[in-house]
Amino acid sequence: MTEENVAYVGNKPVMNYVLAVVTQMNGGISEVSIKARGRAISRAVDVAEIVRNRFITDAELGTINIRTEEILNNEGISTNVSAIEIHLSRESI
Amino acid sequence: MTEENVAYVGNKPVMNYVLAVVTQMNGGISEVSIKARGRAISRAVDVAEIVRNRFITDAELGTINIRTEEILNNEGISTNVSAIEIHLSRESI
Numbered sequence: 001m002t003e004e005n006v007a008y009v010g011n012k013p014v015m016n017y018v019l020a021v022v023t024q025m026n027g028g029i030s031e032v033s034i035k036a037r038g039r040a041i042s043r044a045v046d047v048a049e050i051v052r053n054r055f056i057t058d059a060e061l062g063t064i065n066i067r068t069e070e071i072l073n074n075e076g077i078s079t080n081v082s083a084i085e086i087h088l089s090r091e092s093i
Numbered sequence: 094m095t096e097e098n099v100a101y102v103g104n105k106p107v108m109n110y111v112l113a114v115v116t117q118m119n120g121g122i123s124e125v126s127i128k129a130r131g132r133a134i135s136r137a138v139d140v141a142e143i144v145r146n147r148f149i150t151d152a153e154l155g156t157i158n159i160r161t162e163e164i165l166n167n168e169g170i171s172t173n174v175s176a177i178e179i180h181l182s183r184e185s186i
Contacts, residue, residue: 042134064157082138
């Protein structure tokens with residue numbers, strides 16, 4: 001069974017999320033799922049790329065999923081937003 | 094052999110790119126590759142989701158690739174930018 005952990009990427013600086021993912025993976029978690037919605041999707045791709053190019057070079061890109069989610073705003077009106085999920089994994093040491 | 098065409102997503106309104114992809118696919122092209130870099134990545138995901146949810150409901154998501162590209166700016170200094178490529182296809186009619 002693979003352990004899985006999720007990193008939700010929002011509007012903070014990209015290195016905050018990079019650090020979170022690197023910390024998880026160096027702590028022994030073999031698979032991390034990087035998730036984001038809307039404009040943060042670009043940042044989620046940055047996070048995955050920076051982690052595997054600069055910090056954990058033996059991390060492998062797994063499947064990348066995209067989908068549409070429905071969001072209710074404060075007035076109860078629903079809008080659609082795109083979402084992404086990027087899997088990064090590495091073999092146990 | 095599959096025909097392939099490429100839609101580059103930039104900073105124009107999302108429906109411009111949706112229309113381009115829908116036109117290509119309705120013109121008989123069975124596979125379209127949606128590409129974007131940097132902040133336009135989020136928009137590329139929107140394009141793929143809008144095309145397959147609203148316009149071409151039998152279109153299928155293929156592989157999604159992400160990578161890092163090196164860009165030279167006007168002063169010759171290179172910076173890294175993330176890029177995405179989303180494949181949409183549908184069987185020939």
